[in-house]
Amino acid sequence: EVQLVESGGDLVQPGGSLKLSCAASEFTFSAYWMSWVRQAPGKGLEWVANIKRDASEEYYLDSVKGRFTISRDNAKNSLYLQMNSLRVEDTAFYYCARWFYSSSSYFDSWGQGTLVTVSS
């Protein structure tokens, strides 16, 4: 069974930085696109970023572009999200998700989420 375990969520002040990690197991990590999806407490889901299998392509939500960076280490089966210049509106549970990319594409596995709180 696919395992995705996020870590790194914390309370941070506006303007601060945080790096999230996602440890993947029980599948060939390097064969899949990966994603971050967030959910503000009590709100809906919002896609944040995607990264290609070999990290040669990245895509971002406009509101995080230039502030967040998605990356991966296929040797360590790990996905990351570096978040800089954090804003109150970035407060959310951040989910690591596997993006199945083919003729149809979808988030087919999710981690349990890690909470990022941006507050003074």
Place this chain on the structure above:
Amino acid sequence: DIQMTQSPSSLSASVGVRVTITCRASQSISRYLNWYQQKPGKAPNLLIYATSTLQSGVPSRFSGSGSGTDFTFTIDSLQPEDLATYYCQQSYSVPFTFGPGTKVDV
């Protein structure tokens, strides 16, 4: 960006009844439409992809249909464990947007 809407925003139904949720895209997304279930306090779970294909292990009481801009998600014979919020999501283009969700109470 493609905007996704869902209706209703919430519903309450009895065990055994049929429940239908609609999802509409602001422009044509062909059949690039997925459905997720999120139970309280849990991560989302993929139920249906490409409008109508059931993810492995998902009960057959769940189904989906549609194309273009209008889509439907149906639960035949609602069960107590179906208490959840259901989200549609388009995978036609970046940013991959979700609908606002439909909360189903049983």
